[in-house]
Amino acid sequence: SGREYMVRGRGYLRSLDDIGNIVLLSSAASGTPVRVRDVATLAYGPAMRRGVTDLDGRGEAVGGVVIMRVGENAEKVIERVKAQLVLLQPSLPRGLRVVPVYDRSELIDRAVDNLRHTLLEELIIVSLVILIFLWHFPSAAIPIITIPITILIAFIPLQLSGMTANIMSLGGIAVAIGAMVDAAIVVVEQTHKKLEHWEAGGRKEDYHRVVIDAVKEVGGPSFFALLVIAVSFLPVFALEAQEGRLFKPLALTKTLAMVIAALLAITLDPAMRLLMTHVKNFTFRPAWLARAASALLVGKIRSEEEHPISKPLMKIYQPVVEFSLDHKWLPIAVALLMMAVTIPIYNKLGSEFMPPLDEGTLLYMPSTTPGISIGQASTLLREQDRILYGFPQVQSVFGKAGRVESATDPAPLSMMETVVVLKPREQWPVRERWYTYRLPSWTHPVLLPVLSRIWPDRQTTAELIYGMGGLNEALTMPGVTNAWTMPIKGRIDMLTTGVRTPLGIKVLGSNLEEIERIGNEVEQALHGVGGTASVYAERTTGGYFLDFAFKRDALARYGLTVDDAQSVLMTAIGGQTATTTVEGRERYAVSVRYLRGYRSDLQSLERVLVQIPGGAQVPLGELATLSLRTGPGMIRDENGRLSGYVYVDVAGRDLGSYVAEAQRA
16 A cells, blocks of 8 residues: 554553453463452552651642752742743642742842841941031042942952852941941041141142142052951951851952952042042022032031031040050050950850851751651641641741652651741731830831830740740650751751751761660750750661561472562562553552551461462461561661761750850760
């Protein structure tokens, strides 16, 4: 016919009936087949589970994790993921929707916006201080204009270097704002003095020459002074690892801002000084506008004796300076005495790697004893999530017990992770303060936002967790040890130390039982240390096992190997994948396993039949001794030695002093 035909053999399993009709053997005499359905019960069933998730305490949910590539911008990745989820939603079955349970972009936006707001406040305050103390608008405008120009120029090398605007890089600019205008103020002050002398001398030369000479006198020293401040941060670039990644952006932005400010001090500032210095009032029409322009753009340079702010301050400053110069040893002695007094206070100061960042999201990581079943873990997880979701400060709760289908998350069922997303602080219940009932109601819109920053009218995150009736108290359950952290902080801790709590102790040795004994002793000792919210030592030998000790002489008598017996054991109890069904793009395993009634107790397992050469069968109880034992549910290895962890959750004190007291305990 001139056509080409492709030959296909269609034999895919498509239903339970197809599996049931598979022939196991047939009689040569009668031709009667023995099918799978004749010797087995066929049913759909779940695969082996090592993890379970729950949403808001309402039942199980399917969870997914988005893993970002190294070096990517987290906020941009999240934006692209959100865009894809919007496109995905219409293709989902009716009633199914994707609900984000943890979105880091909210923290990023909130932190950056907060720092931007602080930067704006700092700019306004610095500008007001300059304006008040110079009391001359054209002169004050120079450092006020220099600040935003310096910041904007500093963003150019940041962009070229690939750095983002984060809380550390913007923090470097916040640290530099006060210092970057020093040179501009010094130049302005010098110009004021020179113009005062020029005015007193009868204005014998052009005022432009006076301004240029003043700038030349202090321009060079001011330039190098700013460079010295910039160079002082260079040692920070030698930091490595976690501290280097944290503080290098801050050091880079501050150094860039100071270098740019130094360059502007000898380029832009002198030019603006010449441009904005006027000694004659304007005379154009209308006269009222000329007077206003003269007051704003010309002004009057006042000496310190005429300045309304500097004059009273100088009356205080001058006697103090004269007294200090006349009695030079007294100020030195007082300074040394004050320094000596602060030594005991310094010794009582705590220490931490860095102050905690309130991420607005909690990570609840309780631990239970090893050996918990998947059903019990699911029940416990749902109850914990239900309790958490009942707090008015909580927006959503997503809990996980065990591990996801990934080799990157080897967590046992006894390890739970619950992401608790908190509502914005403005939506938390308000507690009464003195100003809520003492101040007139008409003042509340103006005064309450200010007073609430000094005396907060809502709980802190620490009070929500550890306070009376807080989350930790509500989740006190038998056999469960609580631990609280935050998602980003917790991940950093786990990546750097392998310990998921803020503080952990590693017990290394060669014997797991001895490691567990020492861990339990450490746990008991730390209970008495102040600030211990919870402490839990891993039960390194707390796993439960059903051991089959094979009798080699019995195996040899029946012509069997250990592998033969173990193959039957694996199929009977754990199930063995015989084949895989192909259903479109989906693949499902077909497993062979004993019914529950034939493997639910030791006596039933002893009756499992093992086929021997020749076709006869013997019970498994004749080939092995069955026993229930305990042993290591998970084995840790660190630097070639066995290890066990003691997890410690600290509340109400710094980690440095806690560690010092714990070492003494």
